[in-house]
Amino acid sequence: MVSNIELAEGPGNLEQQRGDSPMMAAVERKCRFCGDTLSVSVADLGMSPVSNNNIKPEKLTAMEPFYPLHAYVCEACWLVQLGQFQAADEIFNDEYAYFSSYSKSWLEHARHYSLKVIERFCFDRNSQVVEIASNDGYLLKNFKEKGIKILGVEPCANVANAAEEIGIPSLIKFFGVKTAEEMVADGIRADLLVGNNVLAHVPDLNDFVKGMKILLSPQGVITMEFPHLKKLIEFNQFDTIYHEHFSYFSLLTVERVFAGFGLVIFDVEEIPTHGGSLRIYVCHDSDTSKPVLEAVKNLREQEIEDGFGNTSVYARFAEQVKETKRKLLSFLIEVKRQGKTVVGYGAPAKGNTLLNYCGIGHDFIDYTVDLSPHKQGLCLPGTHLPIFPPERINETKPDYVLILPWNLKDEIMNQMAHIREWGGQFVVPIPELKVYK
Numbered sequence: 001m002v003s004n005i006e007l008a009e010g011p012g013n014l015e016q017q018r019g020d021s022p023m024m025a026a027v028e029r030k031c032r033f034c035g036d037t038l039s040v041s042v043a044d045l046g047m048s049p050v051s052n053n054n055i056k057p058e059k060l061t062a063m064e065p066f067y068p069l070h071a072y073v074c075e076a077c078w079l080v081q082l083g084q085f086q087a088a089d090e091i092f093n094d095e096y097a098y099f100s101s102y103s104k105s106w107l108e109h110a111r112h113y114s115l116k117v118i119e120r121f122c123f124d125r126n127s128q129v130v131e132i133a134s135n136d137g138y139l140l141k142n143f144k145e146k147g148i149k150i151l152g153v154e155p156c157a158n159v160a161n162a163a164e165e166i167g168i169p170s171l172i173k174f175f176g177v178k179t180a181e182e183m184v185a186d187g188i189r190a191d192l193l194v195g196n197n198v199l200a201h202v203p204d205l206n207d208f209v210k211g212m213k214i215l216l217s218p219q220g221v222i223t224m225e226f227p228h229l230k231k232l233i234e235f236n237q238f239d240t241i242y243h244e245h246f247s248y249f250s251l252l253t254v255e256r257v258f259a260g261f262g263l264v265i266f267d268v269e270e271i272p273t274h275g276g277s278l279r280i281y282v283c284h285d286s287d288t289s290k291p292v293l294e295a296v297k298n299l300r301e302q303e304i305e306d307g308f309g310n311t312s313v314y315a316r317f318a319e320q321v322k323e324t325k326r327k328l329l330s331f332l333i334e335v336k337r338q339g340k341t342v343v344g345y346g347a348p349a350k351g352n353t354l355l356n357y358c359g360i361g362h363d364f365i366d367y368t369v370d371l372s373p374h375k376q377g378l379c380l381p382g383t384h385l386p387i388f389p390p391e392r393i394n395e396t397k398p399d400y401v402l403i404l405p406w407n408l409k410d411e412i413m414n415q416m417a418h419i420r421e422w423g424g425q426f427v428v429p430i431p432e433l434k435v436y437k
């Protein structure tokens, strides 16, 4: 554990985690995978707006929906997941504007991955690559350059259209059993089925994994990347909990989920993206050409040793989250009392979780900035902080720049190194508040 927070252990603390109000107890919560009743709280982040719904200035006086943002763990399968809340439609609407191509380090990551799997599994012009949640085509274009057949599946029309514009064919659909069956009926089977940062975003997990089983060719490979629960807990990344993100996986749990649909994880890599992710390699359980590698066994054993099959790890995390809020607020109150100015950098989903949970708005932060022109000119949900282009920082010369996408902190501190010319400092809130002079 990175945190040095003293945590109250023992049954009293655990009881508190279970203790919902009588009203909440009336709401039935079932595990998305196994159907068991959810009763152990992992992080209660209160009521929060939908993170990626940045607001147009003319809508700032309208009513804004807030939903409960509360993660639980299932004691039967250890799947960490959000409790029920209304509205998948609200989340993936047409204004959803996350274009992957605006992060340089992410593009580089995608290129490395593509070259690596092409070589490892000998994909060629006869191979079919399908990517689920293919976004603006930033990943598939690497396969296209090698002459490999590609197809994207992307539910958000605006980003799918951007992919089409650069020659990446994209089905505008949610992926699941129905879409997989339609694709197979059209003669498509995936030799490589890629899903990066989508597994956690799927409301109906079982339908999604079953769909992958259907679409995968007999000797095909699925690779998926998702944030690793172990890192979320060790590095206090509670801000990666947001409404679009229904599930949070350990290897222990994801193995169970895939096994439930006749799929085997035969290799796993720990990769640094999004603060620490897993990349899993999956095949049919009938495919004997791919033995399960040591890496899978080693990580599984490590997770068991670290207690991820045990309630107390999750209950301790719940307390750590509250302490992080107290520390960030203490810092901001102190610097504001000194008359300093603070602005944000970035408008990622995780930033909205942090700001809304901590109650940080105009009283502490003047504005935020983002490289994406699709976000500039809008306001953050809940806090209504305006989003400007990064040049705004050069004009107002703030004392502190709070980096919200902390996973990109090195890239951002490089890009914005010149704030030091006027004595500006960077603040990174996660895993622990740290000021960089």
Ligand SMILES: [Zn+2]
Binding pocket: 031, 032, 033, 034, 035, 036, 074, 075, 076, 077, 078, 079
């Ligand atoms: Zn379960």
